[in-house]
Amino acid sequence: MPTNYLEKIKNSRVYDVARNTPLDFQPNLSARIHNRVFLKREDMQPVFSFKLRGAYNKMAYLPKAALDSGVIAASAGNHAQGVALSAQKLGCRAVIVMPTTTPLIKINAVKSRGAEVVLFGDSYSDAYVHALELEKSQNLTFVHPYDDPDVIAGQGTIAMEILEAHPEPIEAIFCCVGGGGLLAGIAAYVKAVRPEIKIIGVEARDAEAMTESLQQGQRVMLEQVGLFADGAAVKQVGEHTFALCQQYVDEMIIVDNDAICAAIKDVFEDTRSILEPAGALATAGLKAYAAREKLEGKTLISIASGANMNFDRLRFIAERAELGEKREAVLAVTIPEKPGAFKAFCHLLGNRNITEFNYRYSDPTEAHIFVGVAVNDPTESAQLVKDLAAQGLPALDLSENEVAKLHLRHLVGGHAPQAENEVVFRFEFPEKPGALMKFLDTMGHDWNISLFHYRNHGADFGRVLAGMQVPPNELTEFSDFLNNLGYPHWEETNNPAYKLFLG
Structure with a gap:
């Protein structure tokens, strides 16, 4: 029936x-x-x-003998907590088999309810099979997370x-x-x-x-x-x-x-x-x-x-x-490798909010920049690519490229032995539109930017690592630039991590 x-x-x-x-x-x-x-x-x-509802409803209708023997469940976490709390309320033993991939917060939450946790397998299905074995060997009643x-x-x-x-x-x-x-x-x-x-x-x-x-x-x-x-x-x-x-x-x-x-x-x-x-x-x-x-x-x-x-x-x-809201475009842009090109590229971006900037000198003629830009919708991303191309700057939209989003954004860089007289500084930029352009405008001099890394992390200031090629006879002028800029900064030219991976 x-x-x-x-x-x-x-x-x-x-x-x-x-x-x-x-x-x-x-x-x-x-x-x-x-x-x-x-x-x-x-x-x-x-x-x-919500898992508490189904778990308790199942257990509340179990015969007293079944509750006296105890229950067992297999769960990635939420059903487990529902069974554990239900068992606590009904005063019975509860054994929970959880996949080894279960977040620790869920494991601890189940244990805090007095349930016994057994970690087994990589997925719910693996834990489920093991729970059925324990159900028979320990005379427990299985509380299914959904199929009941x-x-x-x-x-x-x-x-x-x-x-x-x-x-x-x-x-x-x-x-x-x-x-x-x-x-x-x-x-x-x-x-x-x-x-x-x-x-x-x-x-x-x-x-x-x-x-x-x-x-x-x-x-x-x-x-x-x-x-x-x-x-x-x-x-x-x-x-x-x-x-x-x-x-x-x-x-x-x-x-x-x-x-x-x-x-x-x-x-x-x-x-x-x-x-x-x-x-x-x-x-x-x-x-x-x-x-x-x-x-x-x-x-x-x-x-x-x-x-x-x-x-x-x-x-x-x-x-x-x-990215999921289509409010950030991730682009790879190629610009000429010459002083002033970086600044000209930033001017082309206009008033758009830059969310990420990764660049490392690698070629004497071309520079490849990984840049994140805030947009209102995907059509704006496509138009930006067209606008850059019209200015002779080929751009590739990587917003749907998983390798770029997950890995390459963190790997832009490497050794640049051709970047002579490179000095490296860590900056704190105010997190507001125009902060990068102020940096470039204040610099004024044709020092080539050989390294630049920035990512918006939601703080009230942006953390920037920048490398510039400054001839030794111009270091005094460079010091004046830093003072006039007014941004907190720390020199990292002799940082061992920089020397190992970027210098």
Whole structure:
């Protein structure tokens, strides 16, 4: 007999531990994409994730004998915390098998709830197989993170809360997808109550198990999955979840890591909360869908599914967010290798905000510059490339080049034995438009710039490393330039790191 998910969701026992979380309007994102965007704040649950709902609902319905023996789960982290807190509430033993790639913040959070942690394998699938072995050997009850009717029903209570909070028309609800429990639960409830609302699942580009399965009409097993959105890194979706998604889900959207980073920034700007990558998947998909469909004035809702962020990832996310929003163009520009060419190139950039500048002398005739420039949209990037070419400066747009964005931006440089009389200084530039041009204008002299490195890191000043070819008989004039410039500076010509790698 088919499961009546509407009744199961209505009768779910989640509120012993879970909160009815707010449905918050997102003013900044709404204004930018010209739609009314709301965020279901599951990041505000006691374990900072929606997973608590399904875990507790499953465990609350277990027989006393099963609870007395204990439970076991396999999880990349958020479900683990849900099971651990549920076990703490119900007074039973909990063993959690987690992939070895799980962020430490999630491991410690599970241990702090009194659960026993076993690290095994590189992905959820590996941990899952090991958990099933321990289930039999230790007579434990397995609490599946997504492929269980009670777990699905627990997650479905989110939809019940959304529709109660917003009875007005809704165009679409967006859910992140790993194994499919959240998407299945929300879809089952919404389509039973408000079938006109579109239900759209969102997956990371390198973890598209549900998308592939729905396209092929059967569950597929991915050979490997990317781990950036580790909370949704699942090789195969569940049987129950797949069947429900086949029946109720309108569409799947795939987004890349840059789009996820941009969505994390979007949510932060509206809420001052930092979602984990999987937690921002739904917002990234919402933005992509609204842009593709050219929607305006519609009500769109995304689920902020988790905020168990690994602090070490913040640097990468901040760096990639502007690229994900298409608000930074990364270019390789070729200019003549002669005094004054660098300054002329900067004049061509006009008042644009330079986010990064990497250059090292390597050829007596041509200079290759890696530059990041703030733009409003991709069309501006294309126009900038055309404008530079018209001035005889060939430019290559590297904004979609993963090797350039991940690696080469950090590797521009090397030894330059031809750069005679090079002096190297570290500067602190005020982080404001015109700071670089003031540097070049104040210099005045035709000293050749042989090294330049700058990257905007969000501070109130920019850190710059610059090398200039200054003949010994002009060092007094160079000292006057430094004094007139007025920027804090430190000479690094004799720095051993410079000598080893750049001198």
